[in-house]
Amino acid sequence: MGLLVILLFTLxxxxxxxxxxxxxxxxxxxxxxxxxxxxxxxxxxxxxPFLLQLAFIPIxxxxxxxxxxxACLLLNIRYRRTLEEIKRLRGEVDLRIGIYELPYLIVxxxxxxxxxxxxxxxxxxxxDLTSGAEVIATYxxxxxTMINSVFTVNLETTNNQYKPxxxxxxxxxxxxxxxPFAQVWLSTVFIAFLVFxxxxxxxxxxxxxxxxLTLVGLAVxxxxxxxxxxxxxxxxxxxxxxxxxxxxxxxxxxxxNYLSFAGLLMGFATYIRSETLILVLFMAAPLLVYLVKNRHxxxxxxxxxxxxxxxxxxxxxxxxxxxxxxxxxxKYDVGGLLNSDLLNLMPLWQRxxxxxxxxxxxxxxxxxxxYSFFFFFLVLLIDLFYNVRLNHESRNWLLAVIIIYLGMPVxxxxxxxxxxxxxxxxxxxxxxxxxxLYMGSTGWMIQLSQxxxxxxxxxxx
Amino acid sequence: xxxxxxxxxxxxxxxxxxxFFALPPNYQWAGKVxxxxxxxxxxxxxxxxxxxxxxxxGTSYTYSRQIAAELENRGIAxxxxxLMPATTYFAKRGITYHVPEPAVFYYYTGLKTIWPNSxxxxxxxxxxxxxxxxxxxxxVVSKEQIRDSxxxxxxxxxxx
Numbered sequence: 322m323g324l325l326v327i328l329l330f331t332l333x334x335x336x337x338x339x340x341x342x343x344x345x346x347x348x349x350x351x352x353x354x355x356x357x358x359x360x361x362x363x364x365x366x367x368x369x370p371f372l373l374q375l376a377f378i379p380i381x382x383x384x385x386x387x388x389x390x391x392a393c394l395l396l397n398i399r400y401r402r403t404l405e406e407i408k409r410l411r412g413e414v415d416l417r418i419g420i421y422e423l424p425y426l427i428v429x430x431x432x433x434x435x436x437x438x439x440x441x442x443x444x445x446x447x448x449d450l451t452s453g454a455e456v457i458a459t460y461x462x463x464x465x466t467m468i469n470s471v472f473t474v475n476l477e478t479t480n481n482q483y484k485p486x487x488x489x490x491x492x493x494x495x496x497x498x499x500x501p502f503a504q505v506w507l508s509t510v511f512i513a514f515l516v517f518x519x520x521x522x523x524x525x526x527x528x529x530x531x532x533x534l535t536l537v538g539l540a541v542x543x544x545x546x547x548x549x550x551x552x553x554x555x556x557x558x559x560x561x562x563x564x565x566x567x568x569x570x571x572x573x574x575x576x577x578n579y580l581s582f583a584g585l586l587m588g589f590a591t592y593i594r595s596e597t598l599i600l601v602l603f604m605a606a607p608l609l610v611y612l613v614k615n616r617h618x619x620x621x622x623x624x625x626x627x628x629x630x631x632x633x634x635x636x637x638x639x640x641x642x643x644x645x646x647x648x649x650x651x652k653y654d655v656g657g658l659l660n661s662d663l664l665n666l667m668p669l670w671q672r673x674x675x676x677x678x679x680x681x682x683x684x685x686x687x688x689x690x691x692y693s694f695f696f697f698f699l700v701l702l703i704d705l706f707y708n709v710r711l712n713h714e715s716r717n718w719l720l721a722v723i724i725i726y727l728g729m730p731v732x733x734x735x736x737x738x739x740x741x742x743x744x745x746x747x748x749x750x751x752x753x754x755x756x757x758l759y760m761g762s763t764g765w766m767i768q769l770s771q772x773x774x775x776x777x778x779x780x781x782x
Numbered sequence: 783x784x785x786x787x788x789x790x791x792x793x794x795x796x797x798x799x800x801x802f803f804a805l806p807p808n809y810q811w812a813g814k815v816x817x818x819x820x821x822x823x824x825x826x827x828x829x830x831x832x833x834x835x836x837x838x839x840g841t842s843y844t845y846s847r848q849i850a851a852e853l854e855n856r857g858i859a860x861x862x863x864x865l866m867p868a869t870t871y872f873a874k875r876g877i878t879y880h881v882p883e884p885a886v887f888y889y890y891t892g893l894k895t896i897w898p899n900s901x902x903x904x905x906x907x908x909x910x911x912x913x914x915x916x917x918x919x920x921x922v923v924s925k926e927q928i929r930d931s932x933x934x935x936x937x938x939x940x941x942x
Contacts (some may be wrong), residue, residue: 444834456888540812
């Protein structure tokens, strides 16, 4: 029964996502399109109970499922477009896989099965979840509101109840669907993201290398652990990566629909972790460079800023400013969390040192992230030897990596509550998919892939 | 010829995977993942939610449930506020109990608790302590008693 519900949910999420992507005219190859649609669907799911709460509608099972159905219908109001898209995907789908992909796929399946089972079998355990989203969701199901008896408990030792309701909403839906521990939505995010990542890499390099790169990304021990322990950071990394992916597609193709979609995905990432808003601001740096280089007029500048920044700002305003200040019974002073001594740059330097010394270049760092950083440095070194100017796409991905690498310490400097051993440790998850796409778009890897392909197909020539 | 080359590529991918997992941190991680897989047959025989909670959340959950059960049996669990000493208090008395903070305690049990360092701690009508090596739940009989208990418990701080 549980499996059937998951399948139905996945189908509904795919339909919702396709409807949403249709509005932005996003068309990708089938596996990427389907996986992205599912990820968008999960995000739409996570907005539904929150919207019901904002409208003071009781969060009953019936209301939630009717709202999900209505959202799906609304997003597919131009149903002919969705049907045409499904037809296109069916026509283009190619299920053939190379025999040399099989070893990788078998390893991926083993890793995924272990994660999915644990996600399903065990209850949520991280303190950040059980003292916030999970306890609120549990009592929301009993009391039909997200503003429930949890707020009558002594909450002096936690601020987790003030985090955006992304996880709370998903937990509510899946609890209503018959999963007492709920968190299986995380497996949907994990699998859909894995498919998208592998396919994105296969678009750039030979599957032999794409498989290896995907494995490097999968085998980041700390990040893998959060594929079965529901929390904010894994999902945040996924949607942040997708936002960067479409931003770079915009740089490549100059199509504004990609930029708008990238902005929306960054809005989703901000909805999961509100401080992502600052990283969205940092990510505007490559956009500025792009606008200056391409000599765009001031009208374009305004348009680009609007498309890139508005969704993240809106998600922040609604889920933090409005919800926390006008809905929740206790007030939370976000301004009070900001570093009040910004002119003193010593804490920033200490943060940078701590991130490098504790999380990257240390035994502890290897325990957390294995050799992923060192693998990246090796690829970067070879790339610099190969062509010191790098190619366009890899330069963009590298810039995104640098923004996270420097952005995480800056976040810690701006918001001292974000500690190195927890918040920054998990915040760094965002860097790994970016590193993988950088590695997959380096000139030498692409040329090596071409050589492998030529060698592989030489007999048929 | 092409088939042979693809076969060779398959061997290369196997070699790459083997080399990848030969690296010590990857090898250790793979051992963990395989351990998770090996646990599945056993775990699938224990489908009860309570078993799964106990296994995952450990004594933090089981002791919290025991405390709540005591008040549930008296039919007052939903109306009371319970003063909880910190983890170190229990450790010093030979009990391994990571005391969950009030929000998590409420999630585990539906019981409202409070730390001794809270300004509202004196509102507690019940308190938990250790007597003869056992965790006991007592009602607060006087203002003096709760004030003294708070002072004693405060020494142990709070461990999140």
